[in-house]
Amino acid sequence: MTSTTTSAIRAGVDTLRFATAGSVDDGKSTLVGRLLHDSKSVLTDQLEAVEHASRNRGQDTPDLALLTDGLRAEREQGITIDVAYRYFATAKRRFILADTPGHVQYTRNMVTGASTAELTVVLVDARNGVVEQTRRHAAIAALLRVPHVVLAVNKMDLVGYEAKGFDRIVEDFAGHAAELDLPGFTPIPVSALAGDNVVERSARMDWYGGPALLEHLESVPVGADPTGAPARFPVQYVIRHGEARHYAGQLASGSLRVGDRVTVHPSGGTSTIEGIDVLGEEVREAYAPQSLALRLTDHLDVSRGDMITSGPDVPALTRDVRAAVCHLADRPLRVGDRVLVRHTTRMVKAIVTNLTASGSAELHANDLGRITLRTAEPLALDDYADSRRTGAFILIDPADGSTLTAGMVDLSETAAAI
Incomplete structure (x- = not known):
């Protein structure tokens, strides 16, 4: 160095x-x-x-x-x-x-x-x-x-x-x-x-x-004002300490404070933040991209892959996703293919229902195009233009776990909430 x-x-x-x-x-x-x-x-x-x-x-x-x-x-x-x-x-x-x-x-x-x-x-x-x-x-x-x-x-x-x-x-x-x-x-x-x-x-x-x-x-300016974006907290781990549950992960955007009223997606359950731990120390407030653990006042059914948010600006909850994509794998992507969608910490099954590519009915390695997915379970999505973290996903081959495609959500074309 x-x-x-x-x-x-x-x-x-x-x-x-x-x-x-x-x-x-x-x-x-x-x-x-x-x-x-x-x-x-x-x-x-x-x-x-x-x-x-x-x-x-x-x-x-x-x-x-x-x-x-x-x-x-x-x-x-x-x-x-x-x-x-x-x-x-x-x-x-x-x-x-x-x-x-x-x-x-x-x-x-x-x-x-x-x-x-x-x-x-x-x-x-x-x-x-x-x-x-x-x-x-x-x-x-x-x-x-x-x-x-x-x-x-x-x-x-x-x-x-x-x-x-x-x-x-x-x-x-x-x-x-x-x-x-x-x-x-x-x-x-x-x-x-x-x-x-x-x-x-x-x-x-x-x-x-x-x-x-x-x-x-x-x-050149770096980063954005952490208070200017809506709070998005994908749950990575659920840690149990006796009767208490701590929800651990990295704050993708925005900020969270003790006393904030929060919503858990996709269940829709609501609660209040009772405590926030950062690096083993209790704090009153946390900002993206800090890693932290939350404690809620209510005993909700929260698991890995759930998204905790606060405030009126909530993500779109949907099973029909349209996005711009770049295909990364040597194996082509076609309509009807069954895939896994990895969005933040959540993994769900999906099927490719529509696909457009330049001069082809399938996506090949390095191709840019657009796809439509139907997921088995709802995803809490933001527009990629608003959040490069919660508006992005990858498609995974369920057979061997290899990465197939990188996707950028466009909510202007995403179906209405279920």
Whole structure:
């Protein structure tokens, strides 16, 4: 661990989870490597290993892309084939980076990496501009409701650091973003190879008045006001202490206080919070994403998978679910397939009753589409646009337990409560 990382942790600074995405050979691995190197987030032995590997390849300077391509098989092929997570910190913020592959056949990997990200860096080669995979990555960022998007136009050194080409790419991307209803994005011209506008602002692009990439990553707002979202508490464990029952789990959103009137879904039972324990200590109030244990004044039938909520803003209770999805498995998904739905801590049986995909009646690996499910038991759902935790689910193969599909609930198309 570097001294910068240590001091950041001691200071109690916040954490930004972000993902990178780009087409093959856009220089994404080099950008991430430059970010880690120039922010002094690389250990000495890691840098020495990269320098040694670079010399073996006949390169005079370190190939910073090797800092992210951690698997030997990836290095031999010269591509990144999986999501590589990196952890680093500056004096202002901690970072969790999901470096996702660029090939179209690994779209599902980007979905995995960006599903919990608060920011996505979409990389574009300044010579090629916006290409099909750029549009696909933007569509996934919009689908996953990633709050912040950076358009990093890379390899500016190969186009003479000229503003004209950069402006053209930004205009092209803006048009596509508007069609997707993508939130506002931040365009940054960079040269990962030379280090321009990655950690430090570049004097070679004096026409650009915005921040360097790291500067933006350090300043972009992180997280939401925990009191601004409705309280959602999926029960993970029921712990019995004599006659008392404690309901343990992680608060997905909002806050809970002793004395709050709560509802248990799907049963509809109501009670009052008698006590809250966090890390073995009694507290009066708890906020997402804290892990806690609740005690209620009434003896209700509460079990794993139930959702405890407070306030008038309750989730939709339904057995008919429509959602946007990305299919993750090699096995196709078809109408009539029987699956398991994993939503927060709840697992229910379901059947696929309808499915739409581009040019096909079934979903294949990496396909984006829409499905309709009929579940055996009701689910307490939020719109994915409102909550990325309680509006998301995964489909599981009941035969072998493998993950099939990632889903994002759209309540504007979800059937009325049963």
